[in-house]
Amino acid sequence: MLEMSYIREHQDEIRNVIERRHVKVDLDGLLQVDEQRRSSIQQVDMLRAKRNSLSEQIAKMSADERQETVSQVKSIKVELENLESGLTELEASYQALVRDVPNLLSPEVPSGKSDADNVEVRRWGTIPKFSFAPKDHVALGEALELIDFDRAAKVAGSKFYFLKNEAVLLELALKQYAINLLVAEGFSPIKTPVLATKTVLDGTGYNPRGAETQIYSIENSDLAMIATSEISIGGYFSGEVLPAASLPAKFAGISECYRTEAGNYGRFSKGLYRVHHFDKVEMFIYALPEQSEAMHQYILSIEEKVFQGLEIPYRVVAICDGDMGAVAYRKYDVEAWMPGRGEQGDFGEVTSCSNCTDYQARRLNVKYRTPDGKTALVHTLNGTAIAISRGLIALLENHQTEDGNIRIPQALRQYLGGRELLIQK
């Protein structure tokens, strides 16, 4: 959420941002409601002031003096009730409209229409050349008895999977690897609730309602399942004022993530790439405003470090305005090489990191105390350390051997009893 006074005073900028992000926002409607809302507030406040001062006088009056003033205040009360109910309605539509206005865009954000216009920033690693026909992770998973999609479909439907045997060990190893790396960087590991209230979902910018929601809601409750621990960690400090010295506060969130993937059937959704449920180690940072840009680069550098350690080639992509959600001020993806993707192999998104500036913090009401004793909104940032499902795709496909085994990269071996190959004969 942006500050209304900012929206009002920078209408051209806001219009521009809305256009660049291809979001539907009724800015004129918002400005109009805001106008009405503020004039209604003035009327209500004036009437309340009158009531308050009369009530105060009543306290000092003798019993028989009171009569007239009391009835006067009674009539103000009736008038006030009408105005207040009008204001309540205006407030509701104002809230609904203002939350649709997306975050500002960093001047560094490239412009474009869709993900095709994202800008490659750099590449790392050498794309593997196989002397044999490489398999994709679905075939590998089946052949090595690592993943079972068919039986998962019986249990929970499509886009679910059983992870089995060495794949489970691999998942645990990947988590441990990522967590240890983050702990060494000073992140606090945190395991979060996997359900969160709709207030928290809204605050982080995840809309639990509507046909296109990514969020599973729990029936007969105010709860929904989190799509990422970004949501629960964002709620962690909501409504709090943090000491400035505690910032940046760096969290390594560990949770399962649940996504409906509504409307995504068939589209780049083979195997583990797009699933309803996966484990993820997530970075989340609460930062001072002046730190956030550097923290964003820092998160990106850790994402790269994770994949460098896994010896997986990747590229870093700067997300263009037309492909960015409403919350991020600036965003990068890391796309790992996936030999089984498409005909020749292709890059596929494995991580994503956003600087949300104060957009989430304003709605979640997370502040810090400035040196002069005032409060100000923090900045929030998030990024994927490793999403296990997609990490597995890259790992299995890149490190497959001719005889159908999987080579374990050096950095991961200590978490797998030192083994060099996944399947031990």
Place this chain on the structure above:
RNA sequence: GGAGAGGUGGCUGAGUGGCCGAAAGCAACGGUUUGCUAAACCGUAGACUGCGUUUUAGCGGUCCUCGGGUUCGAAUCCCGACCUCUCCGCCA
């Protein structure tokens, strides 16, 4: 699940209808003292918001978990929700 107690500012905690945006203490900020640090002393201070001011200056409104209600007037009384604690029961 049953019974009871409770939720007040950054924190601890007083306040049972008007003198309360709220005592006191701690923390914070400014200053004095000090070789430095600490301590001591003095002072300043809540958040959000509307109008105004345009480099400061005010004047209002709202906020004592949240939502309703009673009242001219609610932190205070009533109802509901949520959360916390204690005891009992049940259970990974």
